[in-house]
Amino acid sequence: MTAPSPPAGRTFRFACPGADLPLARALLAGQGYAFEPEPFWPLAARLTAEPRPLGSSVANFFGLIHVQDKSSMLPPLLLAPPPGAAVLDLCASPGSKTGLLARLVGPGGFVLGNEPNGARLETLRRTLERTNALACGTCSFPGQAIPLEDGSWPFILLDPPCSGLGTLDKHPEARRWQGARAEPLERLQRELLARAAALLAPGGALLYSTCTTSPAENEAQTAWAMDRLGLELDPLAPPPGFVVRPPALPGLDGVLPVDGDASGAQGFYLARLRRPGPSPGAPASVSGTPAARGTLLGAAEAAACAEAGADFSGLPPGELRRFGDALFLVHRRASALLPPGLPWQGLPLGRFHGDRGDRGDRFRPNPRLRALLPADPGCAVHADSVDAVARLLAGQALPAPRAPFAVLYFQGRPLCRLAVKGSRALWAER
Numbered sequence: 001m002t003a004p005s006p007p008a009g010r011t012f013r014f015a016c017p018g019a020d021l022p023l024a025r026a027l028l029a030g031q032g033y034a035f036e037p038e039p040f041w042p043l044a045a046r047l048t049a050e051p052r053p054l055g056s057s058v059a060n061f062f063g064l065i066h067v068q069d070k071s072s073m074l075p076p077l078l079l080a081p082p083p084g085a086a087v088l089d090l091c092a093s094p095g096s097k098t099g100l101l102a103r104l105v106g107p108g109g110f111v112l113g114n115e116p117n118g119a120r121l122e123t124l125r126r127t128l129e130r131t132n133a134l135a136c137g138t139c140s141f142p143g144q145a146i147p148l149e150d151g152s153w154p155f156i157l158l159d160p161p162c163s164g165l166g167t168l169d170k171h172p173e174a175r176r177w178q179g180a181r182a183e184p185l186e187r188l189q190r191e192l193l194a195r196a197a198a199l200l201a202p203g204g205a206l207l208y209s210t211c212t213t214s215p216a217e218n219e220a221q222t223a224w225a226m227d228r229l230g231l232e233l234d235p236l237a238p239p240p241g242f243v244v245r246p247p248a249l250p251g252l253d254g255v256l257p258v259d260g261d262a263s264g265a266q267g268f269y270l271a272r273l274r275r276p277g278p279s280p281g282a283p284a285s286v287s288g289t290p291a292a293r294g295t296l297l298g299a300a301e302a303a304a305c306a307e308a309g310a311d312f313s314g315l316p317p318g319e320l321r322r323f324g325d326a327l328f329l330v331h332r333r334a335s336a337l338l339p340p341g342l343p344w345q346g347l348p349l350g351r352f353h354g355d356r357g358d359r360g361d362r363f364r365p366n367p368r369l370r371a372l373l374p375a376d377p378g379c380a381v382h383a384d385s386v387d388a389v390a391r392l393l394a395g396q397a398l399p400a401p402r403a404p405f406a407v408l409y410f411q412g413r414p415l416c417r418l419a420v421k422g423s424r425a426l427w428a429e430r
Contacts, residue, residue, distance in 0.1 A: 383415075
């Protein structure tokens, strides 16, 4: 298939709830960004004007948008977990796909992002925190040996390490991963596919994707999974705005080798596979207490959270547990999905610090989490322009009355929590 190449432009997705879409658009417009919608998904867009790198925008800083190649958005969208579903992202860093999965399943669903590399795990966690991906947890295991229960996951995303030949425009060094040099990657991909197939529930869906154009890492791996792992191909239709090539092997109609040049995107490959059996159906409700380490909040700690103005009512269902000085949300779905004692981390809500004797520690909520902001903060600071917000992030202060903290608003919507020192409101990351 051939089509004229669309104009070059960075793509991104809106990562915020619907109520905050006007806020995100206003912040982008206020800094001179212009964009047009992508046809394959209402929350995807392509820049038509980028006065400065989009990653440095205020909207991106607060996680209202996420810069992402449009091909990279397809794996979560084509896996298509429904609201309330449980999803395993087996190779999750840097977190773009994990965060999109969390938006799709909503607060009643749960996404576990796994990343074996420590540095990449931190990148994953920072991405999820910045974009307020509330329905996520993270863990760190080799994907081919992750200690989860077989047959327990109705939706799995597997985007394994690959040669990256679909990203040569940005990563020309990927050319070295050809021929015999790619064989270790191909072996790892099969090991990961085998583990993913074992974890998949009857009737469940596995979305296999890569950012390479190599048939050995794409069509050949799909055929191997069908022949050796008992999985069935679930054909995909090309999304609007994408051009796909014919599959390199026969019998694979319905896989999507994305033509990057013709699509104005990275070269990508996607195949959706299913475990034979009845459909998992609607997500079951989960009751009971999640098996978790850490300790539940005591009375003094709960009082410290209330004094700090932390409103937990907008969080997904689960428990608040303290691990050392940090407070985390342990999602309720974890009780049915994760083995007892499995090391994993929920959403970081903030930290306890200081020593107030019998009154206990003080609590500082995560300033980025808009879900923790109280509806009536008592001290509200209103920025009259995007430039004022940008200056605040650069270290300048805004006038504020004396208060324990302030909430920054822009066009009537809350952006973040600010620290107050004297008569000044300041952005403080921690």
